Amino acid sequence: xxxxxxxxxxxPMPPAPAMLRRSDLHASLSDPVLxxxxxxxxxxxxxxEAISFAPGRPYxxxxxxxxxxAHIRRYLDHLAAKGWSDxxxxxxxxxxxxxxxxxxxxxxxxxxxxxxxxxxxxSLVVTVGAQEGMLLVLRALIAAPDxxxxxxxxxxxxxxxxxxxxxxxxxxxxxxxxxFSCADLEAAVVRERARGRRPRAFYVVPDHSNPSGxxxxxxxxxxxxxxxxxxxxxxxxxxxxxLVSPGTPLPTLKSQDRAGVVVHLGSYSKVMFPGxxxxxxxxxxxxxxxxxxxxxxxxxLAKIKSMVTVNTSSLSQAVVxxxxxxxxxxxSELNAKPASYYGExxxxxxxQLERHLPAERRQRLGVTWNTPGGxxxxxxxxxxxxxxxxxxxAARDFGVIWTPMRYFYPSGGxxxxxxxxxxxxxxxxxxxxxxxxxxFIAAETEQRSISGQSIGRGEHP
Amino acid sequence: xxxxxxxxxxxPMPPAPAMLRRSDLHASLSDPVLxxxxxxxxxxxxxxEAISFAPGRPYxxxxxxxxxxAHIRRYLDHLAAKGWSDxxxxxxxxxxxxxxxxxxxxxxxxxxxxxxxxxxxxSLVVTVGAQEGMLLVLRALIAAPDxxxxxxxxxxxxxxxxxxxxxxxxxxxxxxxxxFSCADLEAAVVRERARGRRPRAFYVVPDHSNPSGxxxxxxxxxxxxxxxxxxxxxxxxxxxxxLVSPGTPLPTLKSQDRAGVVVHLGSYSKVMFPGxxxxxxxxxxxxxxxxxxxxxxxxxLAKIKSMVTVNTSSLSQAVVxxxxxxxxxxxSELNAKPASYYGExxxxxxxQLERHLPAERRQRLGVTWNTPGGxxxxxxxxxxxxxxxxxxxAARDFGVIWTPMRYFYPSGGxxxxxxxxxxxxxxxxxxxxxxxxxxFIAAETEQRSISGQSIGRGEHP
Numbered sequence: 038x039x040x041x042x043x044x045x046x047x048x049p050m051p052p053a054p055a056m057l058r059r060s061d062l063h064a065s066l067s068d069p070v071l072x073x074x075x076x077x078x079x080x081x082x083x084x085x086e087a088i089s090f091a092p093g094r095p096y097x098x099x100x101x102x103x104x105x106x107a108h109i110r111r112y113l114d115h116l117a118a119k120g121w122s123d124x125x126x127x128x129x130x131x132x133x134x135x136x137x138x139x140x141x142x143x144x145x146x147x148x149x150x151x152x153x154x155x156x157x158x159x160s161l162v163v164t165v166g167a168q169e170g171m172l173l174v175l176r177a178l179i180a181a182p183d184x185x186x187x188x189x190x191x192x193x194x195x196x197x198x199x200x201x202x203x204x205x206x207x208x209x210x211x212x213x214x215x216x217f218s219c220a221d222l223e224a225a226v227v228r229e230r231a232r233g234r235r236p237r238a239f240y241v242v243p244d245h246s247n248p249s250g251x252x253x254x255x256x257x258x259x260x261x262x263x264x265x266x267x268x269x270x271x272x273x274x275x276x277x278x279x280l281v282s283p284g285t286p287l288p289t290l291k292s293q294d295r296a297g298v299v300v301h302l303g304s305y306s307k308v309m310f311p312g313x314x315x316x317x318x319x320x321x322x323x324x325x326x327x328x329x330x331x332x333x334x335x336x337x338l339a340k341i342k343s344m345v346t347v348n349t350s351s352l353s354q355a356v357v358x359x360x361x362x363x364x365x366x367x368x369s370e371l372n373a374k375p376a377s378y379y380g381e382x383x384x385x386x387x388x389q390l391e392r393h394l395p396a397e398r399r400q401r402l403g404v405t406w407n408t409p410g411g412x413x414x415x416x417x418x419x420x421x422x423x424x425x426x427x428x429x430x431a432a433r434d435f436g437v438i439w440t441p442m443r444y445f446y447p448s449g450g451x452x453x454x455x456x457x458x459x460x461x462x463x464x465x466x467x468x469x470x471x472x473x474x475x476x477f478i479a480a481e482t483e484q485r486s487i488s489g490q491s492i493g494r495g496e497h498p
Numbered sequence: 499x500x501x502x503x504x505x506x507x508x509x510p511m512p513p514a515p516a517m518l519r520r521s522d523l524h525a526s527l528s529d530p531v532l533x534x535x536x537x538x539x540x541x542x543x544x545x546x547e548a549i550s551f552a553p554g555r556p557y558x559x560x561x562x563x564x565x566x567x568a569h570i571r572r573y574l575d576h577l578a579a580k581g582w583s584d585x586x587x588x589x590x591x592x593x594x595x596x597x598x599x600x601x602x603x604x605x606x607x608x609x610x611x612x613x614x615x616x617x618x619x620x621s622l623v624v625t626v627g628a629q630e631g632m633l634l635v636l637r638a639l640i641a642a643p644d645x646x647x648x649x650x651x652x653x654x655x656x657x658x659x660x661x662x663x664x665x666x667x668x669x670x671x672x673x674x675x676x677x678f679s680c681a682d683l684e685a686a687v688v689r690e691r692a693r694g695r696r697p698r699a700f701y702v703v704p705d706h707s708n709p710s711g712x713x714x715x716x717x718x719x720x721x722x723x724x725x726x727x728x729x730x731x732x733x734x735x736x737x738x739x740x741l742v743s744p745g746t747p748l749p750t751l752k753s754q755d756r757a758g759v760v761v762h763l764g765s766y767s768k769v770m771f772p773g774x775x776x777x778x779x780x781x782x783x784x785x786x787x788x789x790x791x792x793x794x795x796x797x798x799l800a801k802i803k804s805m806v807t808v809n810t811s812s813l814s815q816a817v818v819x820x821x822x823x824x825x826x827x828x829x830s831e832l833n834a835k836p837a838s839y840y841g842e843x844x845x846x847x848x849x850q851l852e853r854h855l856p857a858e859r860r861q862r863l864g865v866t867w868n869t870p871g872g873x874x875x876x877x878x879x880x881x882x883x884x885x886x887x888x889x890x891x892a893a894r895d896f897g898v899i900w901t902p903m904r905y906f907y908p909s910g911g912x913x914x915x916x917x918x919x920x921x922x923x924x925x926x927x928x929x930x931x932x933x934x935x936x937x938f939i940a941a942e943t944e945q946r947s948i949s950g951q952s953i954g955r956g957e958h959p
Binding site: 110 | 520523532536556562566567570587591594597626627630639641656659660662663759771785792798800805806807808809811813817
């Protein structure tokens with residue numbers, strides 16, 4: 038079975054003539070939601086000269102490339118100090134590792150300190166960002182044809198996209214202007230049950246949600262936990278903006294989860310940096326089979342992960358671990374300065390909106406916005422269609438970028454809304470950006486007036 | 499919408515009492531194949547004292563932690579030399595990046611030099627190992643309920659596991675002892691068509707396959723390409739062991755793909771290191787929709803990736819890029835020494851097998867094995883059941899580990915075979931390992947004789 042032959046590096050390969058039909062590809066690839074994540078990640082690159090309120094990215098100013106080397110070094114030193122041999126450390130960095138992750142102890146310690154989440158390391162799975170966590174959790178929990186995922190509308194696109202890949206039905210419950218309504222969710226759950234479907238889990242971003250910016254009140258949290266226990270519904274809690282927001286956050290749903298109904302998704306993309314692609318899932322629920330044998334839900338998620346990414350990059354885990362070690366596990370302290378920075382950025386955007394669109398003017402233009410107390414996002418309602426054509430006009434003619442809110446409505450909505458991200462811009466750009474945005478809004482609204490269209494309030498008055 | 503409240507870090511959270519039924523989880527979680535990857539990655543940790551022929555891992559001796567720092571540094575310097583500003587380099591490392599990957603140009607250059615694959619960088623998607631590539635390709639291509647994936651049996655578990663997650667039907671074609679048979683594959687394709695199903699793609703490891711160690715002959719490659727074009731079947735080519743094998747490899751299927759039927763999966767796990775979790779897909783096929791608009795298959799895979807992992811770790815991409823730069827893109831040169839090392843390790847295992855199980859003795863014990871010319875694996879047939887119980891006896895009583903071949907047969911088979919990995923052990927361990935293995939085989943066979951069972955030749959004579 039020995040091998041002979043050689044590679045023909047000189048003979049140029051003609052371009053592949055194969056044509057595949059889009060209709061032969063998986064249905065998710067014809068769903069616009071799958072374009073959204075790439076749009077959000079790449080729109081800023083498409084218009085490099087524009088001021089961009091589009092990307093849900095951390096501010097660049099806190100980053101320093103030398104830190105990457107220092108954090109990896111600190112993790113290696115930490116392993117050595119624990120008594121690991123050079124060989125063992127080399128293996129940890131270079132080889133395939135434990136599917137569920139090699140830094141779970143450090144993450145579990147950190148969750149105990151920062152989030153009131155006290156679970157053994159075995160309940161965790163380290164993932165390639167919270168996005169992989171979503172895919173794992175959906176794949177594990179949604180099993181039967183009648184199982185459905187419940188979400189609020191508007192909703193983060195990552196969970197919708199993951200559901201589309203797995204052909205999982207999504208039921209969206211419209212979120213009122215003032216934020217999540219437990220009664221509306223319960224009504225939807227009851228309605229789905231009556232239709233013969235099984236609402237299996239509800240996905241929620243309790244703190245400074247993406248895209249709406251809303252936060253669940255303490256009462257709403259308590260009602261949601263009760264509802265979930267009552268209706269045998271799991272809660273998928275995703276809360277990446279908690280520790281990058283000013284003030285003391287409300288308790289996580291997981292920390293108040295007496296009934297074991299919450300699966301908590303964690304992300305280091307906002308509190309450390311996105312490029313590392315490290316997140317985790319807290320999944321301490323017990324799984325029992327017919328013969329009474331039990332495992333943890335985390336074990337089951339790891340089995341799925343082994344067929345998605347095998348394990349999370351050891352380099353990425355090392356840099357996250359080194360960062361945790363530098364802060365004695367306190368991600369909150371690590372983010373004290375960024376949280377204050379983001380709080381000021383949100384306030385600066387709100388001040389500039391007020392300045393350029395004072396009450397009388399915004400009433401005339403049909404503009405309103407909400408006022409989140411933290412997080413990366415706020416929503417603006419306008420009187421014209423905020424579609425991609427409008428976005429292109431904003432970028433090209435006014436040098437300003439935002440995100441169409443319609444991307445976040447699984448079954449329609451948000452047609453006259455935009456999401457503004459307040460996190461990414463340097464302070465000096467915010468004033469100029471809002472000046473441009475106000476100019477764009479005025480021009481679009483006047484264009485509509487001239488072309489004889491009435492000025493409405495947007496589709497969710 | 500401002501937030502008040504505090505985290506109750508003192509009140510201990512009671513253990514979550516939730517119990518979920520396994521029967522309520524996705525069917526893949528009751529399939530033994532999902533345990534296999536974790537087994538393969540973790541079995542060596544479970545028996546730290548044993549000599550392990552189980553893991554398909556690179557040899558540790560080529561690794562040095564300081565190289566990680568040097569490679570990342572080299573990539574940063576490379577970007578600076580290209581004229582990138584500090585800010586741009588920081589963004590490349592820290593922020594969300596292009597979904598399809600930021601080092602595609604370097605990979606495309608390397609493929610041109612090493613593999614005779616000449617495609618534009620836009621045809622590539624950088625993935626979290628080849629495993630994520632498998633998931634993306636299967637998700638894109640397998641769309642209708644009647645679409646099926648064709649594989650050889652035995653087959654790499656990663657592709658079967660990914661198919662299970664996506665509820666994709668797999669049709670396995672038994673591979674004869676001497677290696678892949680194109681006629682058998684064609685017969686199976688015709689049979690599936692007659693059943694009303696559409697064979698959509700055939701997954702194959704052409705060089706030193708995992709687990710069988712077999713390599714497709716030049717003639718088999720050419721027949722397979724013809725068959726694929728004739729039957730509108732795509733080929734998913736996965737060939738991680740090419741450049742870590744001695745001698746000049748045969749041309750990749752992709753380099754000879756005149757009809758555009760090959761999607762090529764790449765992996766840096768064997769030629770650099772697994773911990774980085776970097777692979778790629780070459781997908782230069784055109785996708786055309788009803789209105790004649792075309793995209794590349796790579797664009798579609800990136801859309802799926804955006805909902806699986808968003809993008810591949812920038813740190814991991816940096817270390818791979820730095821390694822490529824250090825070798826002027828020639829992964830083959832980078833692996834000249836390892837390839838020779840692995841070739842010698844394979845020969846050493848074969849020599850030791852011959853020494854401890856000479857012709858007369860192996861005939862008496864009912865033992866045979868194949869003789870791959872490269873790669874990490876060879877197969878051993880024995881006369882007793884090579885199940886997990888036998889593996890535990892081998893580890894506990896003889897201090898030697900191997901992999902049950904049954905893991906690699908999607909619809910049964912391999913019950914009296916073991917896979918030996920020749921890549922991972924240090925040279926000094928090989929002799930002792932095979933001594934122990936021969937002792938174990940003799941004891942098991944005699945045990946069977948004593949308990950009155952006949953000695954057979956294994957299920958695929």
